[in-house]
Amino acid sequence: PEAPSARPGPTAPVLPPCPDSPPGLVGRLLIEFTSPMPLERVQRENPGVLLGGRYTPPDCTPAQTVAVIIPFRHREHHLRYWLHYLHPILRRQRLRYGIYVINQHGEDTFNRAKLLNVGFLEALKEDSTYNCFIFSDVDLVPMDDRNLYRCGDQPRHFAIAMDKFGFRLPYAGYFGGVSGLNKSQFLRINGFPNEYWGWGDWAGLFAHPGAHSSLAVLDPRISLAGMKISRPDIRIGRYRMIKHDRDKHNEPNPQRFTKIQNTKLTMKRDGIGSVRYQVLEVSRQPLFTNITVDIGRPP
Ligand code: UD2
Ligand code: MN
Numbered sequence: 276p277e278a279p280s281a282r283p284g285p286t287a288p289v290l291p292p293c294p295d296s297p298p299g300l301v302g303r304l305l306i307e308f309t310s311p312m313p314l315e316r317v318q319r320e321n322p323g324v325l326l327g328g329r330y331t332p333p334d335c336t337p338a339q340t341v342a343v344i345i346p347f348r349h350r351e352h353h354l355r356y357w358l359h360y361l362h363p364i365l366r367r368q369r370l371r372y373g374i375y376v377i378n379q380h381g382e383d384t385f386n387r388a389k390l391l392n393v394g395f396l397e398a399l400k401e402d403s404t405y406n407c408f409i410f411s412d413v414d415l416v417p418m419d420d421r422n423l424y425r426c427g428d429q430p431r432h433f434a435i436a437m438d439k440f441g442f443r444l445p446y447a448g449y450f451g452g453v454s455g456l457n458k459s460q461f462l463r464i465n466g467f468p469n470e471y472w473g474w475g476d477w478a479g480l481f482a483h484p485g486a487h488s489s490l491a492v493l494d495p496r497i498s499l500a501g502m503k504i505s506r507p508d509i510r511i512g513r514y515r516m517i518k519h520d521r522d523k524h525n526e527p528n529p530q531r532f533t534k535i536q537n538t539k540l541t542m543k544r545d546g547i548g549s550v551r552y553q554v555l556e557v558s559r560q561p562l563f564t565n566i567t568v569d570i571g572r573p574p
Contacts, residue, residue, distance in 0.1 A: 293335035293369040300367055300420045306515045312355040318561050321362045328374030328563035330366060339425055341372040342405040344394030345413050346387040348379045353413045353517050358562045360416045368423050374563040380555055383572035385525040388467035392550040397566050409455040414517040421511045426457040429505040430497050435512035442513055450504060464496035466547025472573035473528035495538040
């Protein structure tokens with residue numbers, strides 16, 4: 276019989292720290308989105324994941340506790356693929372983690388960045404030991420498990436080589452898709468803006484092709500805070516995005532370019548320190564925690 280090693284107490288063995296490079300990673304992965312993915316199957320395949328989508332390695336003590344935050348509305352079929360692929364990857368990476376799906380209530384304009392702010396605060400309410408926050412689109416799956424979902428001494432950009440961009444970085448300051456900051460980095464940039472409604476938020480302002488060069492400093496919050504983006508090797512940071520049309524109520528925001536230029540003026544007052552919202556429901560599902568939230572609507 277197994278020893279109750281997970282239970283705290285005077286007799287619980289102290290597990291060694293998790294290794295920097297986890298053994299048992301497989302490298303390049305085959306990722307495809309052809310046949311539908313029933314949630315029951317994903318649950319069956321991930322018995323070690325605890326209620327709410329929590330996981331702790333059984334054989335070592337990780338240095339960080341990672342909250343994965345997913346902005347969400349009406350993408351259930353994408354979420355099932357995401358859970359199917361990501362749980363085994365994160366497990367192999369020997370992470371202590373939790374999955375938070377931040378579901379925007381209602382049909383007003385979508386606001387990805389504000390949902391991410393909500394995710395940061397709500398994850399910390401669930402577990403104050405979270406010290407690494409990874410913000411991921413629901414439709415992005417890494418193609419290589421050596422792309423470690425951890426935080427470092429600079430903000431980390433994970434999704435650097437996407438199939439839809441020909442597996443290249445679309446432009447130098449690109450920080451979209453999947454990115455991670457530790458708690459102090461996140462607070463240093465005052466989180467994300469709450470005022471970018473619609474498509475083209477802070478993290479992905481690559482909106483018009485050809486304008487990339489003029490938008491090369493796209494994450495002014497990070498550079499204004501004196502930090503630099505860290506990235507994996509281009510051969511490892513590869514991703515597949517599930518093909519999709521633009522959602523309803525997520526139209527490109529025509530003010531996105533002027534807004535980003537004003538970041539220097541607005542970032543102190545608009546961010547994690549000023550986010551207003553109302554949590555409508557927290558529900559712990561077998562593979563993730565769903566937090567449904569009313570974030571209001573654009574003025
Ligand atoms: C790009 C960026 C994304 C973000 C966005 C601009 C990449 C790979 N991704 O994504 O990070 O900067 O541009 O806002 O560069 N979502 C819902 N329901 C909705 C609308 C959005 O769940 O109705 C969520 C979902 O997690 C989705 C994410 O928001 O993956 C980004 O929206 P998108 O996938 O429509 O935008 P996309 O692919 O152009
Ligand atoms: Mn997408």
